[in-house]
Amino acid sequence: MKGKIKNILIIFLTFLPCVVILELFHTGFVFSLDRQAKHHAIEVVKEIDSILDYGEESNKQALNLISNDHSCSKVYAEIRTIVARIPYVRTTNLAHDDKVYCTSLWGPRELHYDSMKYISGKLRLMPGSEVEVKYPLIVVRTKIGKNVALSGIDGRYIKQLFSKQKSNPFVISLAIGDAWLTDNNKFTYNNPNKLFLAVQRAKSKTYPFTVYSGFNSSSSWLAFWQGELFYILVILLAQILFSIFCWWQLNRPRPLYLELERAIRKKEFVPYAQPIVDAITKETIGIEILMRWKHPFQGIVRPDLFIPQAEDSGLIIPMTDLLLKETAKQLREYKHDLPTPFHVGVNISPQHCKSSILLDECKVFIDEVSNHNVILVLELTERGALEVSEFTRGLFYDLKMLGCKIAIDDFGTGHSSLVNLQEINLDYLKIDRVFVKNIGVDCTSEHLIESTVELAKRLSLRIIAEGVETEAQAEYLKKQGIENLQGFLFAKPIPLGEFLQNYNQNISVIDSD
């Protein structure tokens, strides 16, 4: 579960910057699209202006030819020459009032035209002409007095202009009044830009038309993906490498020593409690405190995975201190609900007995619990040899004066010699679970238990048998005169807080009964 959380955390922490970077990049991309579209529209306006200028030029030259009698036959040939000479112009017509009377195409001809359809009196976009019905035409109108010249410019020239830069991703359209000329030379009254992105417009200062430029894509993200694929892939690749790096950093095995130091700083060592019961009544007379490492990613770590290293490095001392303080804090809350006396066994490593720190820590514990009925039992583990010196003798004397009791843990498996037992002035022997496990299976273990009981009687020591898992074991141990039992038969170790809460509730139920 914790591993899952770590992986989610890694994914979140590494992909979040990726999302942020892509979003920023995308915003920049859209911004640059707007800029490019605007620039493109302005450029196209300039070019259309220059094409329309030819229409205007043709109009001016034709107007210069007009005579007072408005005769077409006199000027017709010259108008044709003007049209032939001036680029882009397909036809130039002369009109008076609202009547066309001379065309470059057919010569004298009477036609009505509607000047109101010319935007600002200057420009009109038509769907087609008499000659080319299907091809839109832009007509430039020039008026001097009552004389008018009209020059038609083929929409195909504009189309060519739109598609001049094929590599350009923008789609161009031209609006004159409410008529539109699309990029593929289609005349329409519907705005063709609705489907495009980043649509920008530029107005001509000379003629009444507007050019629209938009990006041909249905979504800005799609356009971004298509336009910047290479950079997006580079960002994604960098992100994947970064994720792998983070994952490696978080998962690489750090020296256990450093991890333990960090865990002490973070107070990750917590007390679990396993009850010790009276062999006859089966009532709880106390608990053994067992250390657990509440690792942020690995969850609850068993002590045999870190205690040996903690003992070798000496870190077991601050770890035990942390455990004692936390235990005292939690016990204090429930001190009135505990049975009298209440046995609290705490594992102490041999190196802890080499300085008087232990005495100070026990004093702090007793003060914190502030309940004289709570008996602190120091269980000396047999993993390392306990060297009994002048100093340790003094230390144990002081500890006993303080009210602590001393037990030898895992008796029979380790280094304790009988001499030590005499010198330390012990209170308890804890029979290791390997012997209890073999009750009824192996006579040697039973003989060992019987000899331990004999020895304990002679030295006036109490015995606690660990690792009791079956009723038969409990019965056998009781018959041997062992006073206290501990094991999964009664309860497994659970967090101290939980144990105290359960215990308190059970007491309340019994009281109310």
Ligand SMILES: Nc1nc2c(ncn2[C@@H]2O[C@@H]3COP(=O)(O)O[C@H]4[C@@H](O)[C@H](n5cnc6c(=O)[nH]c(N)nc65)O[C@@H]4COP(=O)(O)O[C@H]3[C@H]2O)c(=O)[nH]1
């Ligand atoms: N199979 C089985 N096991 C049972 C049964 N009843 C109890 N146990 C386990 O036996 C161990 C008893 O503690 P220990 O002999 O002091 O042995 C402890 C003790 O030597 C050491 N340890 C635990 N906490 C501390 C600590 O705070 N300081 C030091 N120095 N050592 C500690 O780690 C050892 C292992 O502790 P745990 O894993 O908690 O294992 C505990 C407990 O969970 C049972 O019926 N069946």
